[in-house]
Every structure is written in structure tokens, then in C-alpha cells.
Amino acid sequence: MMPSVSPVWIVQNLWLIPALPMVAAGLCALLKRKERGLSAGLAIGSMAISLLLSLKAFAEALAHPAIQVKIVDWMQFGDQWIQLGWLLDPLAAVMLVMVTFVGLLIFIYSLGYMAHDDNFGRFFCFLSLFAGAMLGVVIANSLLLLFMCWEVVGLTSYLLIGFWFQRPAAAAAAKKAFITTRIGDLGLLIGMLWLYSQSGTLVFYNKGFGCLEQGALTAMATHATVAGMAVSTAIGLLIFCGAVGKSGQVPLHVWLPDAMEGPTPVSALIHAATMVAAGVYLIARVYPLMSGAALEVVAWVGAITALFAACIAVAQNDIKRILAYSTVSQLGYMMLGLGVGGVAVGMFHLITHAFFKALLFLGAGSVIHGCTEEQDIRNMGGLRKFLPVTFATYSAGMLALCGFPLFAGFWSKDAILHSARDWDLSRGPFYLGAIGALLTAFYMTRQMYYVFFGPQRLTEATITPRAVAKHVPHGNAVEPVVSPRPGEVCAIEDPHESPAVMTAPLAILAFFAIFLGFVGTPAWPWFQNFINGIGVAFAWSGFSEPGLLSTMLISTLIVFAGLLLGWWFYGRKPIVRVTDPDALETLAPPLFRALGNRLYVDEIYSVTVIALSRFLAVFASWLDRFVFGGLVRLVSWTVTGVSWLDAGVDRFVVNGGFDEGCREVSRGGRLLSRLQNGRVQTYLSVIAAALVVLALWLLWGHRG
Amino acid sequence: MTVSFLILAILTLAGGIAAMTLRRLVHCALALAVSFAGLAALYLNLGADFAGLAQLLVYVGAIAILIVFAILLTRSGETELDKVFSPKGFIGALLALAVFAVLAWAVASSSATRLTAAGSGPAPSSPIRDIGFSLMQRYVLPLEVIALMLTAAMIGAVILAVRPTRAGDQPETPRNPELQP
Amino acid sequence: MTPLAGCLLVSSLLFAIGLAGALTRRNAILVLAGIELMLNAANLNFIAFWRFGPHPEFLTGLMFVIFSIAVAAAEAAVGLALILAIYRHARTSDVSEITEMKG
Numbered sequence: 001m002m003p004s005v006s007p008v009w010i011v012q013n014l015w016l017i018p019a020l021p022m023v024a025a026g027l028c029a030l031l032k033r034k035e036r037g038l039s040a041g042l043a044i045g046s047m048a049i050s051l052l053l054s055l056k057a058f059a060e061a062l063a064h065p066a067i068q069v070k071i072v073d074w075m076q077f078g079d080q081w082i083q084l085g086w087l088l089d090p091l092a093a094v095m096l097v098m099v100t101f102v103g104l105l106i107f108i109y110s111l112g113y114m115a116h117d118d119n120f121g122r123f124f125c126f127l128s129l130f131a132g133a134m135l136g137v138v139i140a141n142s143l144l145l146l147f148m149c150w151e152v153v154g155l156t157s158y159l160l161i162g163f164w165f166q167r168p169a170a171a172a173a174a175k176k177a178f179i180t181t182r183i184g185d186l187g188l189l190i191g192m193l194w195l196y197s198q199s200g201t202l203v204f205y206n207k208g209f210g211c212l213e214q215g216a217l218t219a220m221a222t223h224a225t226v227a228g229m230a231v232s233t234a235i236g237l238l239i240f241c242g243a244v245g246k247s248g249q250v251p252l253h254v255w256l257p258d259a260m261e262g263p264t265p266v267s268a269l270i271h272a273a274t275m276v277a278a279g280v281y282l283i284a285r286v287y288p289l290m291s292g293a294a295l296e297v298v299a300w301v302g303a304i305t306a307l308f309a310a311c312i313a314v315a316q317n318d319i320k321r322i323l324a325y326s327t328v329s330q331l332g333y334m335m336l337g338l339g340v341g342g343v344a345v346g347m348f349h350l351i352t353h354a355f356f357k358a359l360l361f362l363g364a365g366s367v368i369h370g371c372t373e374e375q376d377i378r379n380m381g382g383l384r385k386f387l388p389v390t391f392a393t394y395s396a397g398m399l400a401l402c403g404f405p406l407f408a409g410f411w412s413k414d415a416i417l418h419s420a421r422d423w424d425l426s427r428g429p430f431y432l433g434a435i436g437a438l439l440t441a442f443y444m445t446r447q448m449y450y451v452f453f454g455p456q457r458l459t460e461a462t463i464t465p466r467a468v469a470k471h472v473p474h475g476n477a478v479e480p481v482v483s484p485r486p487g488e489v490c491a492i493e494d495p496h497e498s499p500a501v502m503t504a505p506l507a508i509l510a511f512f513a514i515f516l517g518f519v520g521t522p523a524w525p526w527f528q529n530f531i532n533g534i535g536v537a538f539a540w541s542g543f544s545e546p547g548l549l550s551t552m553l554i555s556t557l558i559v560f561a562g563l564l565l566g567w568w569f570y571g572r573k574p575i576v577r578v579t580d581p582d583a584l585e586t587l588a589p590p591l592f593r594a595l596g597n598r599l600y601v602d603e604i605y606s607v608t609v610i611a612l613s614r615f616l617a618v619f620a621s622w623l624d625r626f627v628f629g630g631l632v633r634l635v636s637w638t639v640t641g642v643s644w645l646d647a648g649v650d651r652f653v654v655n656g657g658f659d660e661g662c663r664e665v666s667r668g669g670r671l672l673s674r675l676q677n678g679r680v681q682t683y684l685s686v687i688a689a690a691l692v693v694l695a696l697w698l699l700w701g702h703r704g
Numbered sequence: 705m706t707v708s709f710l711i712l713a714i715l716t717l718a719g720g721i722a723a724m725t726l727r728r729l730v731h732c733a734l735a736l737a738v739s740f741a742g743l744a745a746l747y748l749n750l751g752a753d754f755a756g757l758a759q760l761l762v763y764v765g766a767i768a769i770l771i772v773f774a775i776l777l778t779r780s781g782e783t784e785l786d787k788v789f790s791p792k793g794f795i796g797a798l799l800a801l802a803v804f805a806v807l808a809w810a811v812a813s814s815s816a817t818r819l820t821a822a823g824s825g826p827a828p829s830s831p832i833r834d835i836g837f838s839l840m841q842r843y844v845l846p847l848e849v850i851a852l853m854l855t856a857a858m859i860g861a862v863i864l865a866v867r868p869t870r871a872g873d874q875p876e877t878p879r880n881p882e883l884q885p
Numbered sequence: 886m887t888p889l890a891g892c893l894l895v896s897s898l899l900f901a902i903g904l905a906g907a908l909t910r911r912n913a914i915l916v917l918a919g920i921e922l923m924l925n926a927a928n929l930n931f932i933a934f935w936r937f938g939p940h941p942e943f944l945t946g947l948m949f950v951i952f953s954i955a956v957a958a959a960e961a962a963v964g965l966a967l968i969l970a971i972y973r974h975a976r977t978s979d980v981s982e983i984t985e986m987k988g
Binding site for chain 1: 790795796799800802803806807809810813
Binding site: 676677678679680681684685688 | 904907908909916980981983984985986987
């Protein structure tokens with residue numbers, strides 16, 4: 001279908017969807033700190049309106065699945081115009097609905113979670129700004145506009161991770177996130193520039209002239225560059241670098257676990273559902289550009305990431321860290337899906353993951369809130385009794401994540417594994433993905449047993465210094481009221497359920513986590529076909545696709561195996577004391593310790609990349625201080641010397657000479673004035689003398 | 705060069721020398737008058753009747769008297785010997801001598817003065833009538849200008865010589881107490 | 886020695902005498918007297934040239950002398966008035982003591 005410039009109202013005004021939250025953010029920034037209700041109201045209101053507009057756009061995309069665009073001229077230089085614009089197609093439509101819906105639920109959740117925070121208004125300002133920028137990424141029809149919104153998304157991620165910036169750990173985590181994603185963004189920028197130079201435009205679809213349309217694509221695919229790659233492959237890989245940074249794929253995944261320093265709603269929205277999905281969305285958006293070779297790289301990176309992160313998650317003890325590594329792992333699955341199965345496969349998992357991961361994070365937030373800011377799972381236990389709603393919804397999310405049959409995650413993960421199994425280049429990613437799925441079920445079961453089952457280990461004596469330091473007492477004091485040393489008595493409450501404003505979003509998300517998968521079952525692959533722009537009917541015959549049932553069986557077996565293993569290690573014997581060693585730890589202590597230390601990736605980076613950059617910084621500083629500074633000092637010394645010389649000349653030669661000259665003139669004048677003695681007879685004598693001389697002269701002349 | 709001319713010339717010159725060298729001012733003034741008279745006689749000798757008589761009337765009759773009045777009014781009657789000539793006066797005398805030398809040499813070396821035509825011929829007649837006609841025809845402008853000038857000079861002299869009568873001025877201190885009013 | 890030359894010599898001598906007096910004497914009045922003598926010498930010069938020169942019938946020299954006498958009279962009047970004014974101001978009519986224009 002030829003993308004068309006459409007006069008439909010919603011397409012013309014699609015820009016309202018990101019603009020409204022951005023305007024709300026701007027207004028929130030101007031509000032005073034005590035106008036909390038107003039700032040929250042602005043944010044939630046703008047998000048609700050954006051949701052309604054997204055639903056309208058979704059309806060439009062349902063009716064007309066072809067890509068509809070609107071181009072806007074932005075800047076002119078010479079006779080070239082930089083154009084921006086937005087588009088509406090099924091891919092953008094589902095992302096819009098997902099982002100606005102999940103975002104709205106998380107905004108409402110934050111009302112309860114951040115109720116005791118002083119900087120309530122600032123939080124909603126940043127959240128709104130993030131939402132606006134993310135929606136901008138979704139609807140962008142130009143890689144330039146996408147990049148601009150991408151950068152704003154990165155910025156707001158930094159602002160939100162470092163929201164409690166007084167904590168040094170949070171500030172460091174924010175910096176780490178920004179810098180790590182920046183490294184990826186450098187690749188994206190180079191790819192973008194290369195694309196512009198190759199195709200002359202950054203607009204995706206523009207009546208046949210866009211860079212993702214046929215003409216540009218064939219030109220780039222045939223043009224070969226370094227290492228025999230086609231230009232489109234190279235550009236695709238460079239753009240993938242940006243996705244690697246933003247979506248936390250293996251070399252650049254280090255920022256995501258540290259990003260858990262931010263408030264839990266932030267982790268839910270940004271680092272589970274939306275921002276990290278932006279990388280996947282980017283690849284889905286530029287999919288026509290990605291050739292087979294590029295997609296091969298994407299698939300392998302995704303598969304490795306999936307397994308790598310799942311391994312590390314097995315040995316983590318912070319409830320949010322486990323979920324963070326789980327997110328990294330699932331992002332790997334999404335990339336794998338994109339690489340082996342196409343846009344629909346990857347996007348389906350993205351959508352279902354958004355719901356159940358947000359659910360899990362919000363549930364974790366509810367747990368943390370109920371445990372007085374305690375985050376270490378070894379210090380929790382038996383919370384099933386105290387937080388029933390949270391437990392129910394968390395279980396739904398956990399099962400969806402594991403891929404338990406008939407839950408949402410099952411259908412989406414199964415589609416990925418099926419495509420991986422049928423991939424004609426290699427079976428490797430399939431095996432990696434399968435092992436990853438096993439580990440996913442395993443660590444999630446572990447987490448469930450530690451947190452919700454067994455005896456309650458949360459007592460006054462177990463509260464960690466970090467929890468105490470972070471705990472905001474109900475009041476307005478900023479400092480904790482107790483000493484941060486462990487074992488000291490502090491005023492904690494018994495674990496309690498969260499208020500309705502926090503549990504209602506959990507329930508809604510749980511519903512979706514369970515039932516959303518049904519829009520993409522093989523019997524009725526509505527989602528996949530919607531993405532690809534064709535309608536489809538329900539048919540049981542979908543199940544009879546070759547290899548599908550066996551893949552479903554294999555994945556079901558894997559899930560049950562993982563659950564069984566989890567029960568075997570953690571469910572049979574309750575974990576009574578906080579200091580009890582982990583069951584795996586007793587089995588293989590060095591391995592467990594290595595996994596617990598995140599396989600030392602951060603340490604490796606510290607020794608190599610960071611050491612290099614520190615050396616370069618020191619060198620640059622030396623250069624600046626001695627070489628350039630020396631030059632500057634030399635110049636200034638020269639100028640000073642010259643000016644000193646000049647002053648000397650001025651003072652002695654010019655002034656002196658001038659003064660002397662004036663004095664001589666004065667003296668001469670004084671001398672001459674003595675001629676004027678005031679006596680008339682003298683003057684008359686002079687005249688007479690002159691007469692004599694003149695007469696003599698005349699007479700002498702005449703005589704001759 | 706007739707005898708009368710010679711005598712008159714000597715008289716004039718002697719009067720002039722006397723006027724310039726005598727110590728007492730009144731003597732000088734009188735010698736000056738003699739010199740003026742001698743000149744008048746010379747004019748008459750040369751046939752310039754009107755000029756000679758005008759000389760007598762104006763110079764002897766007015767200017768010489770004026771000088772005497774000035775001597776009176778400026779109390780210059782008595783002067784000591786050493787205050788007769790100004791300091792370094794001999795330079796002036798030398799200069800005058802130089803001037804005479806130059807002029808005499810000019811006269812002596814000039815060809816115009818050697819013409820025999822000069823000196824021969826009767827004295828020209830200069831009837832008053834001709835002088836009158838000249839004044840009214842050819843020289844009427846200089847006449848009027850002279851009239852104006854004389855008026856201006858008169859007014860100017862009066863203004864200059866008027867004694868200031870403003871209240872703040874100090875009265876003139878008389879040198880000679882005998883002449884107090 | 887033609888009569889003209891004689892007259893001219895006399896007038897030059899008179900002029901020189903007048904100049905000597907004007908440059909030498911201290912009293913201002915005598916300076917003026919010297920100037921009058923110089924003027925008279927010039928008058929004599931004019932008469933001589935009228936008498937012995939070409940075209941005496943034009944009366945040029947004579948007229949000049951008449952005017953010169955008138956001017957001399959006026960000048961003497963003003964000059965003596967000036968001397969009076971200076972005498973009143975400086976209390977002396979000694980030229981060599983009036984040096985206010987010095988420098």
C-alpha cells in the first residue's frame with residue numbers, strides 16, 4: 001500500500017497526542033510546590049485526553065490500515081527543506097494505545113505512591129514530559145523528529161532516575177544511564193547522518209520519496225560499502241546501536257539495573273513498559289531498512305541478552321533488580337523476535353510485556369511500600385497474608401512473564417520461539433531462548449517464594465540501613481528518624497496493603513496480563529495481521545501450522561520444569577531466617593557469587609572503558625593547562641611586554657620629547673619676547689634700520 | 705642756489721638741530737617754531753605762496769603753540785641733564801646718520817636731479833584761483849575726507865584729553881604744589 | 886649742484902635731524918616734535934619737486950602739501966592729547982619709562 005497524505009482529522013491532529021502531555025509538563029514546571037493537586041491533575045488529565053485521542057487514532061487505523069502521513073516543513077537552508085511529520089499506521093496505533101493506557105494507570109498509581117514526597121509536582125512534570133516525548137517517538141514520520149524525541153526521552157529518564165538526587169547512588173545511576181545510552185545514540189546519529197546523505201531525506205514515508213520507500217531502499221541495498229556490506233545493512237546496524245543502548249541489550253545493559261534507584265512508578269513506566277521498548281519500536285519502524293544480515297545480528301544479540309540477563313537474575317536479592325534483569329532478558333526476546341520473525345512477532349511480545357512487566361513493577365512497589373521501603377527479598381516473607389490483592393495480581397503477572405499456558409506471555413513468547421525454531425540461519429537462538437525461558441520461570445518462582453510465602457522475616461531487627469535511609473516517615477521530615485545502622489530500633493509499621501489508588505491499576509493490568517494474549521493466538525492472529533495491515537478471521541486451523549503445536553508443547557514443558565525447579569529449591573523448605581544461605585548458593589557457591597555480582601560486567605567496564613576515558617580526560621586537562629594554557633600565557637606575556645615597552649616609549653620618548661619641545665618653544669618665546677621692551681623708540685629704531693636696509697637694497701639694484 | 709635759499713636753509717636746519725638737542729623743553733619748542741618759520745620762508749622762496757602761508761598759519765600758529773601747551777600741561781618744564789637723552793640713544797643717532805647717508809647718496813646718484821632743466825625757468829605761477837579750482841574739481845574728494853578727518857581728530861582729541869570725572873577715580877596728584885587750583 | 890638737488894639735500898638733512906630727535910630724546914613731546922620735523926621735510930621735498938619738476942601747472946605737489954599740512958595738524962592735536970592722557974595715567978612723560986607693553 002502506498003502511504004498517503006491524509007486529510008482525516010485525527011491524522012492531521014495526531015501531534016496533539018504528544019503535545020498535550022508536554023504542555024502539561026511545561027505548566028507543571030511553573031506551578032508551586034504546594035499545588036500538588038493541580039500538577040497531578042494536569043498530568044493525568046492530559047494523559048487521559050491523549051488516551052482518548054489514541055483510541056480514536058486506533059479506530060482510524062482499524063478502518064484504514066494503510067499508512068497515513070502528514071508532512072510539515074520545518075527549516076530551510078538553501079533550497080532544501082528539513083521536513084518533519086507524523087504518521088498513523090497499525091504499528092503506531094497499538095503503541096499509542098499501549099503507552100497512553102499504561103502511562104495513565106501508572107500516573108494514577110503514582111498519586112498514592114508519591115503521596116508523601118515533597119517533590120510531588122516535579123515528579124508529575126517529569127512524568128508528563130516523558131510521556132509526551134515517548135508519544136512523539138511513536139508517531140514520528142521523520143528519523144530526525146524521532147531522534148529529537150528520543151533524546152528527550154533519555155533526558156527525562158535521567159531526571160527521573162535521579163529524582164532523589166540527594167542520594168549519591170541515585171545521582172550516579174542517572175549519570176550512568178544517560179552516558180551509556182548516549183554511547184548507543186552515537187551509533188544512531190551516525191546512521192542517521194549516513195542515511196540522510198544516501199537518500200537525501202530523513203522522512204520515512206513521503207509520497208514515494210521517503211527513506212523507507214522503495215526507491216531509496218533499492219538504492220541503498222545495491223550500494224556496497226565497507227566489508228562488502230550493503231549500505232542499508234550498515235545503516236541498519238548503526239541504528240541498531242541506538243536500540244542496543246536504549247533497550248539494554250548486552251554490551252550496554254549495565255544501566256538498567258542501576259536505574260532501579262528511581263521511584264518504582266518510574267521503573268514501571270520507563271524501564272519496563274515504554275522507554276526500553278522504544279529501541280524495539282525503532283527497529284520495528286525502520287524494519288524495511290534492515291536486511292537479512294542486519295537482522296541476523298539483531299537476533300543473535302537479542303538471544304545472548306535474553307540468556308545472559310536471565311542467568312544474572314537468578315542470583316539477585318533486590319526485588320526490583322530481579323525485575324530489572326528480567327526486563328533486560330525480555331527485551332532480548334523482543335529483539336530476537338524482530339530478528340527471526342518480523343515486526344509483528346517482536347511487537348506482540350512488546351505489548352504483552354508492557355502490561356505484565358508494569359504490573360510486576362507496580363506490584364513490587366506496592367510490596368516495598370507495604371514493607372516500609374524494604375527492598376531486599378531476604379528480609380521479606382509471608383506477605384501473602386498481609387497484601388492479598390498485591391499477591392493475586394503479582395501472581396498473574398508472574399505467570400504471564402513465565403509464559404504459563406493461556407496467559408498473555410505464553411502466546412507472545414511462543415510466537416518468538418516458534419519463529420526462532422524455524423529460522424533458517426541457525427537453531428542457536430532457539431536454544432538460548434529456551435534455556436532463558438527455563439531460567440525465567442525459575443527465578444520468578446524463587447522471587448515469589450522469598451517474598452510471599454514462608455514465615456514473615458520482616459521485623460524491627462531486619463530493617464536494612466538503605467531502607468531506613470530511604471524511608472519517608474509519614475510527615476514532612478526529610479531525615480530518617482532513626483540511625484541507619486542495622487539492628488537499631490526504628491519505627492516501622494506492620495506490612496500493610498496499599499490504598500485503593502494503588503491497587504486498582506494493579507487489577508486492571510492483571511486483567512490485561514491474563515487476557516491480552518488472546519488477540520494474537522494462532523487461531524485468531526488478529527494482532528499480527530493488524531500490524532501487517534490485513535484483516536483476518538478466527539479459524540482453529542491456525543493451530544495446524546507445522547511445528548506450532550510441538551513448539552507450544554516444548555515451551556509449556558519448559559515453563560513447568562522451571563516452576564518445578566523453583567519449588568524444588570525454594571518451596572519445599574521455608575526460608576526461616578534472614579541469614580539463611582540461598583539454596584543455590586549451597587549448591588554452587590562460586591557460580592552463585594559470580595552471578596550475584598552481575599558477572600563482573602561493570603567491573604570490566606570500569607577497568608577498560610572508564611579507565612581509558614579517564615586517561616583521555618587527564619590528558620586533555622594536561623593539554624589544556626600546559627600546552628594551550630602555555631600558549632595563551634606566552635601570548636599574554638608577549639603582549640604585556642610589548643605594552644610595557646610601548647608605555648616606556650610613550651612616557652620617555654614621546655612625552656619627554658614633546659615636553660622638551662614645548663619647553664624649548666616656551667624658552668624661545670621668552671627669549672624673543674625680550675625684544676619687546678615696551679619702548680616706542682626701540683621700535684622706531686628698528687623701523688629706521690629696516691628703512692635703511694631696504695633703501696640700500698633698492699638703490700643698489702637700480703645702480704646696476 | 706641763491707644766497708637767500710642758503711641762508712634760509714641754514715636757519716631751518718639750525719632751528720631743527722636746536723629743537724632736538726636743547727635741554728629745556730620750552731627752548732626746544734621755540735627753536736621748533738623758528739624752524740617752521742624758516743620752512744615757510746623756503747616755500748615762499750620756491751614760489752609756493754599758499755603753502756608757505758598755510759605753513760605759517762598752521763605750524764607756527766597752531767602746532768607750535770599746541771606743543772607749548774602740552775609742555776605746560778605735562779609739567780615738563782624742568783628736566784635734569786642726565787634725563788635728556790634716552791638710554792642707548794646713540795644708536796638712534798647713528799641710525800639717523802645712516803638714513804641721511806642713504807638719502808644723500810640717492811640724491812647724488814640720481815640722474816633726475818642733474819638735469820639742467822631742473823632749476824632753470826621762472827617760478828611757476830600759482831594763483832589762488834587755480835588752487836580753488838583744483839580743490840573743488842580734481843581734489844574734491846580728498847578735501848571732503850580731510851574735513852571728515854579733522855572733525856574726527858577734533859572729537860578724538862577732546863575725548864582723549866578730557867579729565868575723567870567719575871567718582872571712583874583718584875584725582876590727579878599735582879607735581880607742583882604752586883599750581884593747585 | 887642743481888637747485889633741486891640742493892633742496893633735496895636740505896630736506897634729507899632735516900629728515901635725519903627729526904629722526905635723530907625722535908629716537909634720542911626722552912620726552913614724549915619732543916618725540917612728536919621730531920615727527921613733525923620729519924613731516925615738514927617731506928613737505929619740502931614735495932614743493933621742491935613741484936617747483937623743479939615737469940608740469941608745475943598741475944599743482945600736484947602744492948595740493949599734496951596743503952593736505953599734508955592739514956593732516957599734520959590733526960595728527961599733532963591727537964598726539965598731544967594722547968600724551969596728556971598717558972601723562973595722567975603714568976605720571977610721567979618719559980618715553981623710556983612707559984614699558985607696559987613689554988614682553
